[in-house]
Amino acid sequence: MLTITSPGESLSNDTGVSSSDQITRDPSLSGVAQPYEQLIIRDGTTILGTTVANGSGNWSFTPQNLADGQHTFTVTGGLTVASTATDGTLIDADLLSPRFSPDGANVAFISSSTIYEKNLATGAIAPIGSTNGADFSFSPDGHKVVFDNNIEDLTTGTLTQLPIPADATNPIFSPDGSKIAYVSSVSGVSELYVLDLTSNTVTLATADQNGNAAVDALGDAAVFTIGRGIGIFSPDGQKIAFESDAVNLVPGHNDGSVQSSCI
Secondary structure (H helix, E strand, O other): OEEEOOOOEEEEEOOOOOOOOOOOOEEEEEEEOOOOOEEEEEEOOEEEEEEEOOOOOEEEEOOOOOOOOOEEEEEEEOOOOOOEOOOOOEOOOOEEEEEEOOOOOEEEEEEOOEEEEEEOOOOOEEEEEEOOOOOOEEOOOOOEEEEOOEEEEOOOOOEEEOOOOOOOEEEEEOOOOOEEEEEEOOOOOOEEEEEEOOOOOEEEOOEOOOOOEOEOOOOOEOOEOOOOOOOEEOOOOOEEEEEEOOOOOEOOEOOOOEEEEEO
């Protein structure tokens, strides 16, 4: 006898006295989940295996080598393909930079130079905009997204161009949403800048206290890490940390270690 304890799935072939007594010689299970969702099938606490729903959300699974008697099956969700819409449409070209919105209600990602946002409650996917880079950032309240030299208001759909170069990459908001740090090669080398959204003023973060550009031990333009070492604001938004091989930014620290710059 089989007892199905999770909603949304059923015996594919009930061979008992009635068609609903959950007694069968063929314990095949089937049901409906999110398109391309990975499911975990258990008998009690024992994992029997996994299966993946098709583009319409339909799935099936046949347990193997079950002993006669009563079994309690549960089917739980595992991995869900975030780039799949509710209608089964799959966006799977060159996926980059997946990230949650601050409230965790949405997930955004880049595919073929377009930023998409998926509502995890409804499954709906909508494009945010086209980007020249491979990164973007949500505002702390989740209402805006910055990419390249643009900010899009996700509530109104309004796109605003920022007073920064079009080659801006790796943009990130400060914790209070009043500033944006970004990387640009407008000077001829990649450097870290910070835009104040209130005054529209730009500060070069990768410079020493006298405003001199960062240089390495050979006197060449310094290199700083873009990605994990960029855009790390302090909680109050007044400082930003980055990784660099510069030797002139902080007196006495010329070993290329992690450095911070006041903004």
